[in-house]
Amino acid sequence: MKTKNRPPRRRAPPQDTEATPGDRTQDRPQPGSGPELTKGLRSRTARAQGARAEGGRRRPGSSGPGGRRESSVQRRLESNERERQRMHKLNNAFQALREVIPHVRADKKLSKIETLTLAKNYIKSLTATILTMSSGRLPGLDGPGPKLYQHYQQQQVAGGALGATEAQPEGHLQKYSTQIHSFREGS
């Protein structure tokens, strides 16, 4: 994996909604099915593809020769702004997550997929550690340890996530450790 410590980028200033710079819709295949199909019959993705195929990101002709109505453009811009804010919040959450996941190279910013993957395995390793410790200290019938452990094992089996390495609590820790190192190596 490559190192990426770039300053936050700002994309080109918001374009007007009617202009279509870089629009390659003409290169894309024509729709095989139109939007007239009922929504229950097509998957979300298929519907989106159909819509896109007929105009891609934008529909140049959708507003007639004079372009979209001003109110429509205004609504779109507001929607864009909300979406931007939503993504910013999502990125803030990613950043917060990065800050609580221990990893080897603190100077290297984890990508989103790395963050999620590491977090998942970190949680697993912590869970395994807790279970190991609690089952050791609470051998009695009334303690939460055994129940917790049983529940955990059921979850693992139900999720089909019980690989050879993960069958034992130490497996999670090992996997997490391996992953940290692979990220460090820049894979």
Next chain:
DNA sequence: TAGGCCATCTGGTCCT
């Protein structure tokens, strides 16, 4: 230069 990652735009769908 190719490929990875990302921000943004966009239209469709879901939810309140």
Next chain:
DNA sequence: AGGACCAGATGGCCTA
């Protein structure tokens, strides 16, 4: 009805 959510498209930046 309006906002949130989602996923595809697009283009910019960066590194190997």
